[in-house]
Amino acid sequence: MKKEIHFRLNGYEVAAEVESHKMLLNVLREQFHLTGTKEGCGQGECGACTVLVDGLNVDSCLYPAFEVEGKSVTTIEGLVGEGNVLHPIQKAFVEGGGIQCGFCTPGMIMSAKALLDETPDPDEAEIKRGISGNLCRCTGYVQIIESIEKAKEFVQAESADETD
């Protein structure tokens, strides 16, 4: 069966006609051409497909597209600011060397965002817990964790600037 679904995508109200068996991952990549979100395992273990739905990090490979009706979805493309300015978390990953091949990176950053939105000052254990659903085959995680520590500061600095 097909249905038109309406939701908020990276800040914009959108609509799409979607088939009932499609997962959110398919809709984002194939219908909206937002290919930043990746398919890794398709089973909710690698986290390469991680996006935010109503602020919570979820595996879009297992998220039925119909369920996104009326909700707010954020993909990695949604983090980039006006004038192509990198989000503080993205900047932290670049400067922290938290990226090698880049395949896990969009999902890793979305989980980092969900973590920092809820816990602005996580300790190392909380960071590890926050990314425990995101696998990286390249880095060994050390610089990813360091990037998130750096991201903490960048995010706090940015909100300090905003309140000045």
Place this chain on the structure above:
Amino acid sequence: MKKFDYYQPDNLGQAFKLKEKSGENAKYIAGGTDLIIRIKQKAVQPDALISLRRIDSLKGFEENGNISIGSMTLFRDMERNELLKKACPALVEAVRVLANPQVRNVATPGGNISNAAPSADCAPPLLVMDATVTVAGPGGERDIPIEDFFLGPGKTRMDPTEIVTRIMIPKTPAGTGMAFLKMGRVTQDIALANVAVLLVMEGETCRKCRVAAGAVAPVPLRLHTVETLLEGRNIKKDLTEEAGRRASAEVQPITDVRSTEEYRRQVSGTLVKRAIEAAVKRVS
């Protein structure tokens, strides 16, 4: 992936009507983190899914002496809830190590027990707390004690038209201590053995003992030989070692992709011993 229709009823009545209309090849879906994987693996091939995600009456928890948890309450909310942490710490510990954050943001206890994997992390805590599962179908509602709920791997006592609506956990008396431990190869792995222990202590004497283990038998299992050993006794080191040995003897593990029969047998004994020691320490 096989095509299926997807329905989103607002209430139980609508859900049951849809199930009746769609027939045998329609399945209820909660968070989907088990079911959709099974569909992708072709273990099941439903023609239609009936989502429970919009049914508000299935969400949330209540406390009136006993604790009542709605089947569609999200694990992420359970692990953050102060009331639950105090009243059912073993259950919250299990939820905290279940899968990963992305899964916990959509997955539910109703789904976890309905999927009825022998390794279901919620099962050992619910077993040791003597929980009751309320299920509902077109014919009405009924209660099933948790120890009668699981019939085999992937099989429950529910009939195909029924769903879990609430899980009721009786209030624990003063002197209760409980613990949950899980063994997996890595973080976010399915358990190769998981264990829960609940003790009611009067001074040094154990008045009531409940021990349960998962992933080491066709269903999550109460370990009665361990319970009999500890009830009425003072809990000391030799006793906990004996408890571990009895646990290893009582479980019925198999060798599979995650672990061997021998390792599971050994590690479940160790986990039971450690969980008893932890439960004693936590007696309130």
